[in-house]
Amino acid sequence: MNHDTPHQDADGTDEPGRADANPTSALAADPATTSDGGTGASDGGTGASDGTDGVGRSIELEVEVPGTPEQVWRAIATGPGISSWYVPHAVEERAGGSVELSFGPGMDGTGRVAVWEPPHRIVLDGGDGAGGLAFEWMVEARDGTSCIVRLVNSGFGSGADWDGQYDAMRDGWLIFLTNLRLHLEHFAGESATASLPMATWPGPRDAAWRRLLADLGLPADPRPGDRVATSAADAPELGGVVAATSHDHLALVVDRPTPGTAFVAAEEVGGSISVSVWTYLYGPDGALASERDDPRWREWLEARGSASERGS
Structure with missing residues (x-):
C-alpha cells in the first residue's frame, strides 16, 4: 500500500507501489507485530525472512492457506484469481505469456510469465534483458486441505534507495498475503472486483x-x-x-x-x-x-x- 518512488511490480515492471512502493502495497503485518487472533508464522499465518540470491537481496515469504494445489494455483496464477486479493491482472496462462496489471489510473504495468509449471510454480518478471525484480511463487500441498504458498521476490540492489523499496515491498507483500489467505478461506473459486x-x-x-x-x-x-x-x-x-x-x-x-x-x-x-x-x-x-x-x-x-x- 505504500508508494513513494517507482518500483518493480509483481510482474517485473516499474511499479508505483500502492502509493508508490510496494507490491501493494499489501495488508498482512509482520508476524512479530500482527494481531490476528492467534495466527502466526508457525500456525497458519504469514512467515517472512530476508535472503540473497548471489546477485542481490530477496524477500522470502510464506503463508499457509486452505485449499488444494489446484485451487491455490487459480488464486496466484490466473487473472481472475490474482485480481481478487492483489490488484487487477490479466495473465496469458503459459510460459512466455504476457501479464498486464493496474494499481489505478496512470499506474499500469506489463510483464512476462517466465516459468509456468501448474499447479506448483510460476515466475513473473519483466522479460528477457529487462532486469529488475522477479517474483517466484511456489505451492506445496501440506495435507489434503491446505497448502504452503512461498514467494521469493528477488533482484533488489544495495544502498539507501534500495533499502526503502525493499522494506516497502516486504511490508506490502505481507499485507497482500493476508488478503490471499482471506480470499481462499472465505471466497475460494470466486472472483472479486x-x-x-x-x-x-x-x-x-x-x-x-x-x-x-x-x-x-x-x-x-x-x-x-x-x-x-x-x-x-x-x-x-x-x-x-x-x-x-x-x-x-x-x-x-x-x-x-x-x-x-x-x-x-x-x-x-x-x-x-x-x-x-x-x-x-x-x-x-x-x-x-x-x-x-x-x-x-x-x-x-x-x-x-x-x-x-x-x-x-
Missing part, C-alpha cells in the same frame, strides 16, 4: 492512522473478531469483521456494501504517508458497488487529507 483508492496525508504515521480511524468512525483500537463499520456521514458504507490488525492497518472480511474483503492502512513511504481503503467485492453486486464507491472513496481520502494538511 478490486477498488484501490489512496491518497497522501501529512504525518507522522501514527497520527495519520489515528486520524483515519477517527474520521471513518472506526474504533481506535480494533481487535480481531470485532464487528466494525464506517459511521462518518460522508464516508461510503463499509462494514464487517476484523480479521487482522497491526500498528498501521487492519484487514476485514466485509458484508457491507457486499460480501468481500478490505483493508484500511496508513503507511509511511519516503517521508510521506500513503492512506488507503482497498476493497475486494464479489459477484455482480460487488462489481456495481465497487464502480459506485471507488470515486467516492478517492474523493473522501483526498478531502480528508487536504483538511489534515490545513490543520497541521
Whole structure:
C-alpha cells in the first residue's frame, strides 16, 4: 500500500507501489507485530525472512492457506484469481505469456510469465534483458486441505534507495498475503472486483492512522473478531469483521456494501504517508458497488487529507 518512488511490480515492471512502493502495497503485518487472533508464522499465518540470491537481496515469504494445489494455483496464477486479493491482472496462462496489471489510473504495468509449471510454480518478471525484480511463487500441498504458498521476490540492489523499496515491498507483500489467505478461506473459486483508492496525508504515521480511524468512525483500537463499520456521514458504507490488525492497518472480511474483503492502512513511504481503503467485492453486486464507491472513496481520502494538511 505504500508508494513513494517507482518500483518493480509483481510482474517485473516499474511499479508505483500502492502509493508508490510496494507490491501493494499489501495488508498482512509482520508476524512479530500482527494481531490476528492467534495466527502466526508457525500456525497458519504469514512467515517472512530476508535472503540473497548471489546477485542481490530477496524477500522470502510464506503463508499457509486452505485449499488444494489446484485451487491455490487459480488464486496466484490466473487473472481472475490474482485480481481478487492483489490488484487487477490479466495473465496469458503459459510460459512466455504476457501479464498486464493496474494499481489505478496512470499506474499500469506489463510483464512476462517466465516459468509456468501448474499447479506448483510460476515466475513473473519483466522479460528477457529487462532486469529488475522477479517474483517466484511456489505451492506445496501440506495435507489434503491446505497448502504452503512461498514467494521469493528477488533482484533488489544495495544502498539507501534500495533499502526503502525493499522494506516497502516486504511490508506490502505481507499485507497482500493476508488478503490471499482471506480470499481462499472465505471466497475460494470466486472472483472479486478490486477498488484501490489512496491518497497522501501529512504525518507522522501514527497520527495519520489515528486520524483515519477517527474520521471513518472506526474504533481506535480494533481487535480481531470485532464487528466494525464506517459511521462518518460522508464516508461510503463499509462494514464487517476484523480479521487482522497491526500498528498501521487492519484487514476485514466485509458484508457491507457486499460480501468481500478490505483493508484500511496508513503507511509511511519516503517521508510521506500513503492512506488507503482497498476493497475486494464479489459477484455482480460487488462489481456495481465497487464502480459506485471507488470515486467516492478517492474523493473522501483526498478531502480528508487536504483538511489534515490545513490543520497541521
